[in-house]
Amino acid sequence: MNNSVTNTARLLGAGLRALLVLTLVTGVLYPLVVTGIAQGLFHDQANGSEIKADGKVVGSSLIGQAYNLPLKEGQETPAPDLKWFQGRPANGLGTNSVNPQYELILSGATNRSGDNAELIRWVKDAKAAVVKDNSTGTYRVRPSQVPADAVTSSGSGLDPDISPQYADLQVHRVAEKNGLSAGEVRKLVDEHTEGRSLGFMGEPRVNVLELNVALKELAAKS
Amino acid sequence: MGPVLAGVLQLLALIAALALAYKPLGTYMAKVYTSDKHWRVEKWIYKGIGADPDTQMRWPAYLRGVLAFSAVGVLFLYLLQRLQGHLPGSLGFAAIDPDQAFNTAASFVSNTNWQSYYGEQAMGHVVQTAGLAVQNFVSAAVGIAVAVALVRGFARSRTGELGNFWSDLVRGVVRILVPLAVVGALVLVACGVIQNFSGIHEVGQFMGGTQQWNGGAVASQEVIKELGTNGGGYFNANSAHPFENPTPFTNLFEIFLILLIPFSITRTFGIMVGSVKQGYAILATMATIWVGFVSLMMWTEFAHHGPAFELANGAMEGKEVRFGIGGSSIFAVSTTLTSTGAVDSFHSSLTGLGGGITMLGMMLGEIAPGGVGSGLYGMLVMAIIAVFIAGLMVGRTPEYLGKKIGSREIKLAACYILITPALVLVFTAFAMALPTPANSMTNSGAHGFSEILYAYTSGANNNGSAFAGLNADTQWFNTTIGLAMLLGRFLPMVFVLALAGSLAEQQPVPATAGTLRTDKPLYTGLLAGTIIIVTGLTYFPALALGPLAEGLA
Numbered sequence: 001m002n003n004s005v006t007n008t009a010r011l012l013g014a015g016l017r018a019l020l021v022l023t024l025v026t027g028v029l030y031p032l033v034v035t036g037i038a039q040g041l042f043h044d045q046a047n048g049s050e051i052k053a054d055g056k057v058v059g060s061s062l063i064g065q066a067y068n069l070p071l072k073e074g075q076e077t078p079a080p081d082l083k084w085f086q087g088r089p090a091n092g093l094g095t096n097s098v099n100p101q102y103e104l105i106l107s108g109a110t111n112r113s114g115d116n117a118e119l120i121r122w123v124k125d126a127k128a129a130v131v132k133d134n135s136t137g138t139y140r141v142r143p144s145q146v147p148a149d150a151v152t153s154s155g156s157g158l159d160p161d162i163s164p165q166y167a168d169l170q171v172h173r174v175a176e177k178n179g180l181s182a183g184e185v186r187k188l189v190d191e192h193t194e195g196r197s198l199g200f201m202g203e204p205r206v207n208v209l210e211l212n213v214a215l216k217e218l219a220a221k222s
Numbered sequence: 223m224g225p226v227l228a229g230v231l232q233l234l235a236l237i238a239a240l241a242l243a244y245k246p247l248g249t250y251m252a253k254v255y256t257s258d259k260h261w262r263v264e265k266w267i268y269k270g271i272g273a274d275p276d277t278q279m280r281w282p283a284y285l286r287g288v289l290a291f292s293a294v295g296v297l298f299l300y301l302l303q304r305l306q307g308h309l310p311g312s313l314g315f316a317a318i319d320p321d322q323a324f325n326t327a328a329s330f331v332s333n334t335n336w337q338s339y340y341g342e343q344a345m346g347h348v349v350q351t352a353g354l355a356v357q358n359f360v361s362a363a364v365g366i367a368v369a370v371a372l373v374r375g376f377a378r379s380r381t382g383e384l385g386n387f388w389s390d391l392v393r394g395v396v397r398i399l400v401p402l403a404v405v406g407a408l409v410l411v412a413c414g415v416i417q418n419f420s421g422i423h424e425v426g427q428f429m430g431g432t433q434q435w436n437g438g439a440v441a442s443q444e445v446i447k448e449l450g451t452n453g454g455g456y457f458n459a460n461s462a463h464p465f466e467n468p469t470p471f472t473n474l475f476e477i478f479l480i481l482l483i484p485f486s487i488t489r490t491f492g493i494m495v496g497s498v499k500q501g502y503a504i505l506a507t508m509a510t511i512w513v514g515f516v517s518l519m520m521w522t523e524f525a526h527h528g529p530a531f532e533l534a535n536g537a538m539e540g541k542e543v544r545f546g547i548g549g550s551s552i553f554a555v556s557t558t559l560t561s562t563g564a565v566d567s568f569h570s571s572l573t574g575l576g577g578g579i580t581m582l583g584m585m586l587g588e589i590a591p592g593g594v595g596s597g598l599y600g601m602l603v604m605a606i607i608a609v610f611i612a613g614l615m616v617g618r619t620p621e622y623l624g625k626k627i628g629s630r631e632i633k634l635a636a637c638y639i640l641i642t643p644a645l646v647l648v649f650t651a652f653a654m655a656l657p658t659p660a661n662s663m664t665n666s667g668a669h670g671f672s673e674i675l676y677a678y679t680s681g682a683n684n685n686g687s688a689f690a691g692l693n694a695d696t697q698w699f700n701t702t703i704g705l706a707m708l709l710g711r712f713l714p715m716v717f718v719l720a721l722a723g724s725l726a727e728q729q730p731v732p733a734t735a736g737t738l739r740t741d742k743p744l745y746t747g748l749l750a751g752t753i754i755i756v757t758g759l760t761y762f763p764a765l766a767l768g769p770l771a772e773g774l775a
Contacts, residue, residue: 008290014273015290018388019298019360021270022395026359026446027352030400034407034442038417041408046417048435048465050425057426062414062464063435065428081429088543092568096343099315102422103434104343107459109540109568111691113577113669114528115772123534148536149543155462155567161543200223200231202470203546212428 053213061210064088064160082133083177085162085170085215087208088149089126093157107156126151130169139172139182161205164193178219188214229520229548232474233513236552239478240485247482248489248501254397255370255390256494267392275389280382281723284371287387288364288715292331295357296708299327302353303345312346313421325700330357332711333365333593335447335454335563335686336703338695342436342457347419354454355443359403362450362483363394365595368715369487372599373494375722376623379730382723398483399450406445406479413475414468415441440465448479451593453563453686461553461566462542473549473566477556484560484591485509487598495623499741504601506746511590511753512559515579519551522575527773531573540568551576558583561593563686570665570673570689577669577689578769581676584683585761586753587642593684599718605740606635606721608752612738621737624730631724638717643760645682645706650675650764652702659698664691668775672768677703682710 038046048060059065064087068078080086094106112119127143130150134141147165167189175185192211195204260268260275268275279287302309303318303326318326322338329336330353339345345354367390374384411417420437427433440456444466447453457463467473485505492501524547526537541550550567557564558580569580583590589600606622610632613620620627653659653674663670673692680687681703688694694703739745 011286011290012294014271014388015287015292015294016298018267018271018273018291018391019294019356021267022360022392023352023356025267026395026400027356030403031351031355031439031442034404034411035417035419035439037408038411038441042411045414046411046441047420048416048418048425048437049414049468053428058428059425059433060435060464062468064464065433067429084428092540094340096340098343099313101314102343104422104436105433106340106343107457107463108340109459109462109571109690111568111570111664111689112530112539113570113665113691113772114530114537114539114573115667115669115775116530116665119530119539119571120533123530127533144535146535148531148534148538151534152536152539152541154538154542155540155565156457156459156464156542158459158464159542159544160464163543196223196228197470200228200235201474202544202549203225203228205543209428 051209051213053216058213059209061207062160064090064158065209066090067212080133082173084212085167085174085208087162088159089122089151089153090157091122091153105158107158109155109157110153123151134169134173136172136176141169145169160207160209162208164189164204164206167193167206167211174215178215180219180222184218185215188218225546225548226520226524228546229551232548233516233552236474236477240481243482244486244489247486249493251398251487251490252493254393255385255490261396264392264396267396268388271388273388275386275392277386278383279386281384281719284384284387285716285719288368288719289712291391292364292712295331295360296327299330299353299357300324302349303327306346306349309346309348311348315344315346318344321697321700322695325704328704328708329686330354330452330454331361332684332707333361333450333452333561333596334681334684334707334711335452336681336688336707337454337686338700340458341455347421347438350443350456351439355439355446358443358446358450358452358454359395359399360391362399362446362452362594363391365593366394366398366483366487367391367595368718369595369598372602372718372722373491375725376625377495378726379728382727384719384722384726399446402449403442403445406449407441409475410441410444410472413472414464415444415472416465417441444476445479447564448476448562449482451480451484451560451562453557455564461564462568467566470544470549473545473553476564476566477553480556480560480562480564481591483594484597487595491598497741500623503741503746504598504605506743507749508589508591508597508601510746510750511586512555515555515559515583516552519555519576519579520548522573522579523547523551526573527575528573537573540571542566554580555583557687558685559586559588559590559592561588561596561684563680565687568690569676569687570691574769574773574775577672577676578765578773580687581672581679581765581769582757582761584679584685586757587639588683588685589753596684603635603638603718603721604753605749606631607639607756608745608749609738609740611752612748618736621731622740624733625725625728626731631721634717634721634724638714639756641713642682642710645710646675646678647764649678649682649702649706653678653698659696662693662696662699664693668768668771672772675764675768678706681706684711
């Protein structure tokens, strides 16, 4: 009996020492070496691929943002600022519930199933809003033109991209609100449309933040 | 080019990359686990552990090593989270509650990485990097070690010796996982995955004002999360978060990392048992199931049945634009047919049948190709069941790789395949029957049931993905899923190692004209059929209540 207790203690001691040594290798040395090399070779990427406009950091090219008007009194959700290209809905995005000294963005999805009543309503409402917001005096959006990414929330809630179809749909509205011609804005969208990597990886996409930064420059010039 | 064709081409590119890596990595891993030489750094580590790496262990000793190391791991990770409020480098984050800390410790040590916490608001640098990421390495190395011990059971005769656990553990980390992880992490950083220690900091926004971002050692954790088939994300959105998975290329690269070791280890197996063809037969079974599941998933996701998806004109809910339907489908299948559980799209918002495919993938026991190590030993247990069934049909004592499959071996194999379904179905039944657990559901009806079935399937099979509408941060779910993960990981290992010991003691039986050739396509077909039938019979009633009811509605 006594013997087996000693043996067990010895075994657990070996386990603990193994864990501590391997923690040193994989939990201290490994991340430090990788961080060192990453900061040296890929400084921008390792720190979040920040984008600057007029010398000021305006976000990351990888992280989607909201382009909303300031919240008015009595409003629960802010209205979109239609001057700028809009990204995808982000109904799964949250704020932190613990460690309240911070104001963190919690990435996440809605996790609603295809037959969920709330999701059906969100999609319906989003579609109606996209049709209404993007129809101008001279340009009418048909509901069948609205692509799926415009009315669904992404997995992260931080999707930086929209489909080229959704960007095209917004061209007339954005041109009108910024006093630009539709041709100019369409050219801008085309310049910022990225095809599939190597022709087959992923899907064609438009980075909304980069597009809006370029739009701001263009609008300032004209 | 249409999105369907692009999806198929991505699948083909992935297959090509895996095929290129198969021989070199499989051969290298065989060398790692058969070499007599110790590297200098390994000798230092053995000195630190106080273990002699050349002592041969019989199966009880090997098992005691696995259990002692894992028990210490659970306790250490639990304490690290409980003490987080006092640890420097923790961003001032508070300690994790006891039930959640137990759940998370069980989760990462059992290679599951089920997460009932939100990474970005709960876990500071120290817990993430020196706690969770460390278990990503060592739990993977433990899995490979147990698989290698079973392979030695087939390869060796008239001895009960299965190798040395400490040596297998250390070599797996030092010679396989760390070198691959360093290279992979740098590839990810080059593409935009962050790697810094800048904590939580303010960043400007386009519309003015600032937002708070988490910095962190994300790339170094991301790479081992995939490579070790762990799956626990730095951020809540896991591999859908752009800082974890920024481009279509990194998406394919991460899928490649998930599948790399589980597929290549079949060659390691073949070399160690003296016939690479036996490895090919196992590989063919795994690959057939994997390709079949990916094809089904692409079909159902592109077809986007379900009221909300039909209204939206595509199943993009919970998916990122840059990956699209194709890339997301390949990821979803690969993560649930291995024990990974990382997600680049949210499985709760897959189509009804798509959600069923992810669940069925886990229910097969995660053997096509399965988790690192655990996939191979799970598949070898199924291989034993398959030769047993074939033996029953022709009335011969079954043999596999020159070893007789007697009543002891069959009992151990049967226990192995019964453990996980028992855990999944019993816990699900209790959760559905009790009054409060159902309050955690986000969706109602068949999908609500699926949320709970998915949770226990994921836990007991050590997957870690979720129908994340379920609020799993309750004492009931933290505790029961925690238990399911530990029992679902370590009880099967007991049976595997006992089986290995029993096989290693046998004398080899010479192959005769009547021996079933287990390196031929006929056997691959038999094995695949056995897997589907055994799982199907076990889980069909539960699947009919959840995903089938939703998908066929």
